[in-house]
Amino acid sequence: MTAIEIIAKKRDRQELTTAEIAWMVGGFVRGEVADAQMAALLMAILLNGMTGRECADLTLAMTDSGERIDLSGIAGVKVDKHSTGGVGDKTTLVVAPLVSALGVPVAKMSGRSLGHTGGTIDKLEVIRGLRTDLTPARFVSQVSKIGIAIAAQTAKMVPADKKMYALRDATATVESVPLIASSVMSKKLASGADAIALDVKAGAGAFMPDVARASELARMMVEIGAHNGKRMVALVTRMDQPLGAAVGDAVELAEAVAVLSGEGPADMIELCQTLAAHMLVLGGVSRDLDDGVARAREGLRTRVGLAKLRQMVIAQGGDPSVIDSPELLFRGLERIPITLDRQGVVASLDARQVGLAIRDLKAAAGDRKQYCGTLLSRKVGDAADGEAAVLLYPSGVRNAAASAANRIRAAYCVADAAPPAAPLVAETISSRSL
DSSP: OOHHHHHHHHHTTOOOOHHHHHHHHHHHHHTOSOHHHHHHHHHHHHHHOOOHHHHHHHHHHHHTTSOOOOOTTSSSOOEEEEEOOOTTOOTHHHHHHHHHHTTOOEEEEEOOOBTTBOOHHHHHTTSTTOOOOOOHHHHHHHHHHHSEEEEEOOTTSOHHHHHHHHHHHHTTOTTOHHHHHHHHHHHHHHHTOSEEEEEEEESTTSSSOSHHHHHHHHHHHHHHHHHTTOEEEEEEEEOSSOSSSEESHHHHHHHHHHHHTTOSOHHHHHHHHHHHHHHHHHTTSOSSHHHHHHHHHHHHHHTHHHHHHHHHHHHTTOOTHHHHOGGGGGTTOEEEEEEOSSOEEEEEEOHHHHHHHHHHHHHHHGGGGGGOEEEESOOTTSEESSEEEEEEEOTTOHHHHHHHHHHHHHHEEEESSOOOOOOSEEEEEEGGGO
16 A cells, blocks of 8 residues: 555545555654655545544554553553543542542543643642653553653654644644544543543534534434443533632632632532542443432542642642642732623633733743733622622733733623523533443
8 A cells, every 4th residue: 555545545535444544654753754745644634524434443553653651450440531622620639539539540641731721730830849851651650659740741752643633733634533533532542541421512612613513523422432341421510700819820720729629619619529430430430420420529628639739749749738728829910800891790711812911921931931821710600899800910921911811801701690590511422321
């Protein structure tokens, strides 16, 4: 076979074989398939799509391009969790330690900030001394010993994804659902978990613009996981406004600690309990979703997840003082109160604009970028009758902070009444329902 034949086949809307996909991916990683040829195939996939079987084969070929984590020596069903990215989405910092504390081992490879969305690794690295660059051996050992590890993806995992993503970014093929699904799931398969819970975001602050598009992606990722023997569930959740009140690395870490302490914003608590419940069902600890929600709620009340987070921080070399006293994260920060121009009710709050405001402020703050953030005291449906948010930032970036505050203010739309509230979880798709 040749690259030209494979490109032409997909160009003509024909289905590629397992062998053709594996040959093309392997040749690209080895340098035998040129960038231009892989770029042509990616464009053909964007235009003509892939079947579920093709996408599963592409995912497996990408997974097999590098090293895998072997968790088979650890007892129980090992569960992973992934979010497609949102503004204020700090759920991993809550659900991973909570689920682990309730008896399900959690082995989580996480990413950094991408565009206007935050990354779990950036939030964890606010903690002084904490290491996220765990070797595979240390990652497996930590999950075996304490039931949880959250680490950055190693350089040797899924090299095909790194090379292919660079081409997608340069050739306007990032938006392809099969390519997004295979990119996400190749990293999940390489991480070694037996079961995977996905949080697929939809809306203004997400990479998927609407629920229909997010559902398409969620279904394809669940199919890929099921095809490769994984227990799967995907929640399609709304991301038109930020999740919770905190946006920014340090403030989001503090909010996660608050939720693990039985406090925090209602939408954060709701989503964390729901995700945790699904993970408990996947892990065989809960008999059904209602039981999982009850266990998760009790776990937040008794703070067992907070104790597990503290244990994980220590295991990864971090100073747990900010877990014990999260107010330390705000020491020395300056503040700008954000008030709205008119009174009424918050009708919308553009999550993307809030995320971009914090992204740009972080760029100006340099080494102290992780301390830039905002706390939203008003969200959709709340009365706009005073201060709507506060911006927190390190000294020295006053002009950039003022610009960020104005952008957050502009993200609010105030009207006489708010639209009807839509449920946070729009759809649930599991491998059992396919």
